[in-house]
Amino acid sequence: xxxxxxxxxxxxxxxxxxxxxxxxxxxxxxxxxxxxxxxxxxxxxxxxxxxxxxxxxxxxxxxxxxxxxxxxxxxxxxxxxxxxxxxxxxxxxxxxxxxxxxxxxxxxxxxxxxxxxxxxxxxxxxxxxxxxxxxxxxx
Numbered sequence: 001x002x003x004x005x006x007x008x009x010x011x012x013x014x015x016x017x018x019x020x021x022x023x024x025x026x027x028x029x030x031x032x033x034x035x036x037x038x039x040x041x042x043x044x045x046x047x048x049x050x051x052x053x054x055x056x057x058x059x060x061x062x063x064x065x066x067x068x069x070x071x072x073x074x075x076x077x078x079x080x081x082x083x084x085x086x087x088x089x090x091x092x093x094x095x096x097x098x099x100x101x102x103x104x105x106x107x108x109x110x111x112x113x114x115x116x117x118x119x120x121x122x123x124x125x126x127x128x129x130x131x132x133x134x135x136x137x138x139x
Contacts, residue, residue, distance in 0.1 A: 016035070016036045016037065016038075017034065017037045017038070018037070018038045019037060019038060019039050019042050020038045020039065020040045020041060020042060020058075021040070021041045021042060022042050022043070023042075023043040024039075024042055024043060024044055024047055025043055025044075025045050025046055025047070026045075026046040026047065026048075027044075027047050027048075028047070028048040029047065029048065029049050029052050030048055030049070030050045030051055030052065031050070031051040031052060032049075032052045032053070033052070033053045034049075034052050034053060034054050034057055035053055035054070035055045035056060035057070036055070036056045036057060036058075037054070037057045037058070038057075038058045039057060039058060039059045039062045040058045040059065040060040040061055040062060040078075041060070041061040041062060042059075042062045042063075043062075043063050044059075044062050044063060044064045044067055045063055045064070045065045045066055045067065046065075046066050046067060047064065047067045047068075048067070048068045049067065049068065049069040049072050050068060050069070050070045050071060050072070051070070051071045051072070052069070052072050052073075053072075053073050054069075054072055054073060054074050054077050055073055055074070055075045055076050055077065056075070056076040056077060057074070057077045057078070058077070058078045059077060059078060059079050059082045060078045060079075060080050060081055060082065061080075061081045061082060061126075061127075062082045062083070063082070063083045063127075064082060064083065064084045064087050065083055065084070065085045065086060065087065066085070066086050066087065067084070067087045067088070068087070068088045068089075069087060069088070069089045069092050070088060070089070070090055070091060070092065071091050071092060072089070072092040072093070073092070073093045074092060074093060074094050074095075074097050075093055075094075075095045075096055075097070076095070076096045076097070077097050077098075078097075078098045079097050079098060079099045079102045080098045080099065080100040080101055080102060080123070081100070081101040081102065081123075081125060081126050081127075082102045082103070083102075083103045083125060083127055083128060084102060084103060084104050084107045085103060085104075085105045085106055085107065085128075086105070086106045086107060086108075087104075087107045087108070088107075088108045089107055089108060089109050089113075090108055090109065090110055091110065092109075092110075092113070094113050094116065094117060097117075099117055099120065099121060099132055100122055100123040100132065101122075101123035101124055101125050101126060101132060102123075102125065102132050102135070103125040103127075103128045103130045103132065103135045104117075104132070104135040104136050105128070105130055105135045107135075109136075114136055114137070114138075117136055118133065118136055118138035118139070121133045121136055121138055
């Protein structure tokens with residue numbers, strides 16, 4: 001198997017892969033194992049992560065605007081200062097995630113997930129200036 005990942009066909013084993021700072025707009029990582037992958041400060045606008053494993057992944061400062069993460073496991077992931085405006089993130093797992101300063105404005109999340117995230121939400125996004133609690137609509 002080839003170790004290089006072509007845009008739109010990123011599947012298979014890529015544990016610990018470094019995508020930091022890269023422009024990955026509209027790439028597809030469906031069902032990919034991205035455990036501990038580094039997406040910090042990457043341009044992930046419109047990226048599809050459906051069914052992907054993003055446990056312990058680093059998405060600090062990433063722009064996931066209009067992205068799709070359906071059935072994604074974000075357990076232990078760093079989502080701090082990430083922009084997730086209008087991202088579709090239904091039926092995904094957010095256990096032990098760092099969402100400090102993350103912007104979830106108009107993101108589509110399960111109500112139970114929003115409630116869980118609101119219990120720990122804090123900070124303000126450095127790019128959008130939006131408070132994490134406000135972006136989640138926390139009471």
